[in-house]
Amino acid sequence: MRHSLPIAPQFYVTAPQPCPYLEGRIERKLFTALQGENATQLNDALSRQGFRRSQNVLYRPSCADCNACMSARIRVADFKPTRSQKRVIKRNADLTRRATAPWATEEQFDLFRLYLETRHADGGMADMDIFEFAAMVEETPIRSRVIEYTAEDPEGNEDILKAVCLTDVLEDGVSMVYSFFDPDREKLSPGTWLILDHIEIARNAGLPYVYLGYWVHGSPKMDYKAKFPALEVHRKGVWERLENPDKFRPAETHPLSTDPIAEQVAQLSLPDAMAQNDI
Numbered sequence: 001m002r003h004s005l006p007i008a009p010q011f012y013v014t015a016p017q018p019c020p021y022l023e024g025r026i027e028r029k030l031f032t033a034l035q036g037e038n039a040t041q042l043n044d045a046l047s048r049q050g051f052r053r054s055q056n057v058l059y060r061p062s063c064a065d066c067n068a069c070m071s072a073r074i075r076v077a078d079f080k081p082t083r084s085q086k087r088v089i090k091r092n093a094d095l096t097r098r099a100t101a102p103w104a105t106e107e108q109f110d111l112f113r114l115y116l117e118t119r120h121a122d123g124g125m126a127d128m129d130i131f132e133f134a135a136m137v138e139e140t141p142i143r144s145r146v147i148e149y150t151a152e153d154p155e156g157n158e159d160i161l162k163a164v165c166l167t168d169v170l171e172d173g174v175s176m177v178y179s180f181f182d183p184d185r186e187k188l189s190p191g192t193w194l195i196l197d198h199i200e201i202a203r204n205a206g207l208p209y210v211y212l213g214y215w216v217h218g219s220p221k222m223d224y225k226a227k228f229p230a231l232e233v234h235r236k237g238v239w240e241r242l243e244n245p246d247k248f249r250p251a252e253t254h255p256l257s258t259d260p261i262a263e264q265v266a267q268l269s270l271p272d273a274m275a276q277n278d279i
Helices: 039-047 083-091 106-119 130-138 183-188 190-205 223-227 261-266
Strands: 011-013 029-033 052-054 057-061 069-075 096-100 144-151 160-169 173-181 209-216 231-235 238-241
Touching: 011 261, 029 261, 039 052, 039 057, 052 173, 052 209, 083 190, 106 130, 106 160, 106 173, 106 183, 144 190, 160 190, 173 190, 183 190, 190 209, 190 223, 209 223, 209 231
Parallel strands: 173 209
Antiparallel strands: 011 029, 029 057, 052 057, 069 209, 069 231, 096 144, 144 160, 160 173, 231 238
């Protein structure tokens, strides 16, 4: 029998660039490719360690001078909606959910463009064309779904697409990769509604968590996540309950406050299938 070298993912770091969440900060990311027959196991393992998926890449913040970004997830079994969230549920009762395969459509892209032009005209996705949008939706090596939300057309024609979420199905939950909605519904809190509905999706599937991406203390764009009960964040290698957001205020950092990349990678727990491979 011939033995190969251990098959393990290779990790890299992005070049420093301006942080999209905190003014005056610089961000960089630790990332690896998501591919091959063990892609699902790798995605599950690294998602539990604070990584997120973007197409066929897994990444996690690895900033030299800041530790504000923390992966966030909701514990489904412990979640109880607040009064305001119950009102959001009622306000969006006209929406109908439809889960489909990860396939991009022109209708989705039109809503995506409208969403960006209204809310994120100067963001990193502002120049995305339909081909890049299709890649974002369709290039996934794991189990993913496009969840569409439609409302009945007052004129009785076909239902109108109002919101979309690209969702990954993990071993221990669902991960909201990217979502967008009709800006005309902004007063109805559609972003909050999408999270609330994903909690129901996870509960019905018997999955314990809803992964929300990153929560950033002090970022107006991310404050809404802290309003969800039963939220926990990944910090220093463990998941902690976010009962008092101010306790997670980023501390002053210095050159020795962040582990070197090699040490960060060495601390990761990889699937057994990627630790050794015999052929």
